[in-house]
Amino acid sequence: MTHKKNHVVELDDVVVRFAGDSGDGMQLTGSLFSDSVAFAGNDFATFPDYPSEIRAPQGTIAGVSGFQVHFGQNNIHTSGDLADVLVAMNPASLRASLKWAEKDATLIVDSDSFIEKGIIKAGYDTNPLEDNSLVGYNLIKAPISRLTKEAVKDLDIELKAALRCKNMFALGIVLYLFNRKLDSTNAFFEEKFKSNPLIVESNKRVLKAGFIFAENVEAINPTFRVQPAKLKKGTYRNITGNRATAWGFLAASERSGRELFLGSYPITPASEILQELTKHKQFSVKAFQAEDEIAGICSSLGASFTGSLAVTSTSGPGLSLKSEAIGLAVMTELPIVIVDVQRGGPSTGMPTKSEQSDLFQALFGRNGECPTIVLAAISSSDCFYSAYEASKLALEHMTPVILLTDGALANGSEVFKIPKVADLPVINPPIVEPNDPDFKPYRRDEKKLSRYWAIPGTEGLRHRIGGLEKENITGNVSNDPLNHQLMVKLRDDKVKRVANYIPEQKIIGKDSGELLIVSWGGTYGVMLTAVERLQEKGKDISLAHFKYINPLPKNTKEVFSKFKRIIVCELNNGQFVSYLKMNFPEFKYEQYNKIQGLPFMVSEIKEKFSSLLNE
Amino acid sequence: MEESQIKVPVIPELTKEDFVSDQMVKWCPGCGDHAILSSMEKVFPKLGIRKEDFVVVSGIGCSSRFPYYMNTYGIHGIHGRAAAIASGVKIANPELSVWMITGDGDCLAIGGNHFIHVVRRNLDINIILFNNKIYGLTKGQFSPTTPKGAKTKTSPLGTIEIPFNPGELVIGAQGTFFARVTDSNPKMMVDVLFEAARHNGTSVVEILQNCVIFSNNIHALITSKETKENNQLHLKHGEPMLFGKQKDKGIILRRTNLEVVKLGENGITEKDILIHNKFNHDTGVHNMLARMAPPEFPAALGVIRAVEQETYGQALMDIIDIAKNTSPLKSVDDLLNSGNIWEI
Numbered sequence A: 001m002t003h004k005k006n007h008v009v010e011l012d013d014v015v016v017r018f019a020g021d022s023g024d025g026m027q028l029t030g031s032l033f034s035d036s037v038a039f040a041g042n043d044f045a046t047f048p049d050y051p052s053e054i055r056a057p058q059g060t061i062a063g064v065s066g067f068q069v070h071f072g073q074n075n076i077h078t079s080g081d082l083a084d085v086l087v088a089m090n091p092a093s094l095r096a097s098l099k100w101a102e103k104d105a106t107l108i109v110d111s112d113s114f115i116e117k118g119i120i121k122a123g124y125d126t127n128p129l130e131d132n133s134l135v136g137y138n139l140i141k142a143p144i145s146r147l148t149k150e151a152v153k154d155l156d157i158e159l160k161a162a163l164r165c166k167n168m169f170a171l172g173i174v175l176y177l178f179n180r181k182l183d184s185t186n187a188f189f190e191e192k193f194k195s196n197p198l199i200v201e202s203n204k205r206v207l208k209a210g211f212i213f214a215e216n217v218e219a220i221n222p223t224f225r226v227q228p229a230k231l232k233k234g235t236y237r238n239i240t241g242n243r244a245t246a247w248g249f250l251a252a253s254e255r256s257g258r259e260l261f262l263g264s265y266p267i268t269p270a271s272e273i274l275q276e277l278t279k280h281k282q283f284s285v286k287a288f289q290a291e292d293e294i295a296g297i298c299s300s301l302g303a304s305f306t307g308s309l310a311v312t313s314t315s316g317p318g319l320s321l322k323s324e325a326i327g328l329a330v331m332t333e334l335p336i337v338i339v340d341v342q343r344g345g346p347s348t349g350m351p352t353k354s355e356q357s358d359l360f361q362a363l364f365g366r367n368g369e370c371p372t373i374v375l376a377a378i379s380s381s382d383c384f385y386s387a388y389e390a391s392k393l394a395l396e397h398m399t400p401v402i403l404l405t406d407g408a409l410a411n412g413s414e415v416f417k418i419p420k421v422a423d424l425p426v427i428n429p430p431i432v433e434p435n436d437p438d439f440k441p442y443r444r445d446e447k448k449l450s451r452y453w454a455i456p457g458t459e460g461l462r463h464r465i466g467g468l469e470k471e472n473i474t475g476n477v478s479n480d481p482l483n484h485q486l487m488v489k490l491r492d493d494k495v496k497r498v499a500n501y502i503p504e505q506k507i508i509g510k511d512s513g514e515l516l517i518v519s520w521g522g523t524y525g526v527m528l529t530a531v532e533r534l535q536e537k538g539k540d541i542s543l544a545h546f547k548y549i550n551p552l553p554k555n556t557k558e559v560f561s562k563f564k565r566i567i568v569c570e571l572n573n574g575q576f577v578s579y580l581k582m583n584f585p586e587f588k589y590e591q592y593n594k595i596q597g598l599p600f601m602v603s604e605i606k607e608k609f610s611s612l613l614n615e
Numbered sequence B: 001m002e003e004s005q006i007k008v009p010v011i012p013e014l015t016k017e018d019f020v021s022d023q024m025v026k027w028c029p030g031c032g033d034h035a036i037l038s039s040m041e042k043v044f045p046k047l048g049i050r051k052e053d054f055v056v057v058s059g060i061g062c063s064s065r066f067p068y069y070m071n072t073y074g075i076h077g078i079h080g081r082a083a084a085i086a087s088g089v090k091i092a093n094p095e096l097s098v099w100m101i102t103g104d105g106d107c108l109a110i111g112g113n114h115f116i117h118v119v120r121r122n123l124d125i126n127i128i129l130f131n132n133k134i135y136g137l138t139k140g141q142f143s144p145t146t147p148k149g150a151k152t153k154t155s156p157l158g159t160i161e162i163p164f165n166p167g168e169l170v171i172g173a174q175g176t177f178f179a180r181v182t183d184s185n186p187k188m189m190v191d192v193l194f195e196a197a198r199h200n201g202t203s204v205v206e207i208l209q210n211c212v213i214f215s216n217n218i219h220a221l222i223t224s225k226e227t228k229e230n231n232q233l234h235l236k237h238g239e240p241m242l243f244g245k246q247k248d249k250g251i252i253l254r255r256t257n258l259e260v261v262k263l264g265e266n267g268i269t270e271k272d273i274l275i276h277n278k279f280n281h282d283t284g285v286h287n288m289l290a291r292m293a294p295p296e297f298p299a300a301l302g303v304i305r306a307v308e309q310e311t312y313g314q315a316l317m318d319i320i321d322i323a324k325n326t327s328p329l330k331s332v333d334d335l336l337n338s339g340n341i342w343e344i
């Protein structure tokens, strides 16, 4: 049966996954596709999935690099479960990615790459395009390599350089498939390669060739249309979690009037925060690439003493190395934000994979009684607000704040409604005026219990602080037993009182009922999507998703008390649930954990919750 | 018409008393640290720096109690990390005069990495390294500068490790300033600290400090009355390297090595003696001077190396200025609205 060409099917949302060899430029292809999606007014989220090796052997499963785009006409909170469209540039990427595609997905493959060598390298016994193993899929065999060469044959370009454009052929096909225009992508070529017109021209030609190929191929029928999303009026951009984190600090620096200092050491998946901030010297940002993780935080702490908004960014293993210095920050009661972009652990673990397993370390991983504020960003764009708020809390309460994000948030991107900096909450650090006669290093604000910030260079405030226990108020070194107990209590109480300055825990859905889903941090999008879908079906299910971990919101106990069952879902072996048991032992908690370095899928948790509701 | 006024910051005359803290000094009686503290209190008021602009940073160890005893802004940090903390202070506010107080264990063992990197960056801070060749605060274990074979709490049969020579380490790490003094020569200490403060870049001053409890007389060959004339070479820029009671011994360069000679012997005259050039960018002679040790050689004291080189702070301010002048982004709002954005 042949459809009439131009038959268009309307869809609510679609997941497209681009997969190829590390050198095939799949990250670029994916982000160019998301740009076109953005210009068409869809809401979307993206997620890159790349190997930890920079260039694993060509054509092998280990070298497959992927980029997933989920877009739609409704609010999109996740980068999607399974792909509706999978682009595979070689046999290895088909083999590695097929498990991430729906059983009836459209597969676009470069048929030229399915030659014996490639097939064997990928670990196939026979050619999957010909052995009927792909029955059920909508398989589009495109001779991408050959047609790419064809498209640029009369340009004076080397074969190798020409083949480097083949990802644009694939993009051309996908753009046709979704009834998109080529304008935004062509504009990108012109900007990006402006010094090399030949590269601009070849990319344009290959993109167009892909588009025309798709137009003429019977197999690509129908095509799809996704209507623009009904987003609130405003100006939007696409943003990754790491960039949002960096920008949140920039905003906090501008709003607080404190120069931003970042002391950091490169580590996956946090390095982009350091890289991003090194770009913004026009805002006087001092982004210091230290010799190690310890120097990262210690230099930040020095800058904090000196009056800067001080930040250090890292991932799990780096947080371990920073523990002692976090203790010094707790003891000296200086403001500092420690960002931990969590990855699979322990030890080196799975550096490019995401996990929520540093929660215990953030809460407890130090010597002595050593509480800090702990926040967890809940989405890529929320990283902006979380970084801002972490800065505000650190500066106003004079204490370290650990901000947990994760690899998935950090590298994933989503649509971000651009705020005005002036609309963000004010930040008022407790800076001491010159020659204040009442100044004592450890005199405290009565409400917050924070000490005051006396910045070097200020007249009349010379003082010494350090890691030795200090006498309350005077700050003199003290070994007095009762003073130590008092200081431990004061430091603890100071953090506890932060609960008076953070919002109450919100519930999505009814505030009482059968089943409460509890989750925290980066899983928000998936949890929200799953719970909302079940709520739409009339299920008695609510969601309490936590961003404030220490202290917990004041109404947490009340929230829990109104539900018959509570299930705590997290990407670790049960750390938040243990923390809740410790804080509120009166409730019974069930738990759902996934520790595979992968995010939850909406389908799997929906299934889990449905079965719980049916028990 | 109004006279335009140029504001010259007026720094009130300061004295030693401006820097004496109210804290009880708790070092052992007879410890070399007392003399160092007293020298620092003499140097600070003379530098023409506001007393609020000094920051003293330390790590952990006997010497690291220092910040509590100076009435300045101060941080007593954690073990080994003073260089990193001090770096943050100085980068955050280049106007401050930053002094790092550290010991041989703090600086060269646990803090070795931070030390070589701060030196490499030539950040404009002053590092005062109290070298007593032992761990004092933890009660007598060997340190990275303890001489090979020395019996300590953790080397009952003598250490089997080759010690570091701080000067060589500094020069190897691209250091621009290295000086060595003894805790028993307050005049030289004051002069050298003064020069260290004035140097643009990382200044490292090694002070041969005596720990009366755990390594008493460790530097005796260099510092004792009987031997010091023959075992100390006081370096002065532009002057020949002469030493000995009668100033009749000197250092010459023979082929690629230094050698001790006596004036008058084998036809040696003062003209043959090496002239000290602390500004020499070449590290060869400086390195050999730092390495000299009794009994074969005298120990070189004074400023061994003081070369001009761009500091980290200057380079950083330069690129910040360029960025400010050339970036189209004047505010974070500009940044948020830069690049690919769209309206809905």
Ligand code: SF4
Pocket (backbone or CB within 6 Å): B026, B027, B028, B030, B031, B032, B033, B062, B063, B132, B136, B137, B210, B211, B212, B213, B214
């Ligand atoms: S133990 Fe040694 S270094 Fe420490 S205070 Fe006593 S004499 Fe000085």
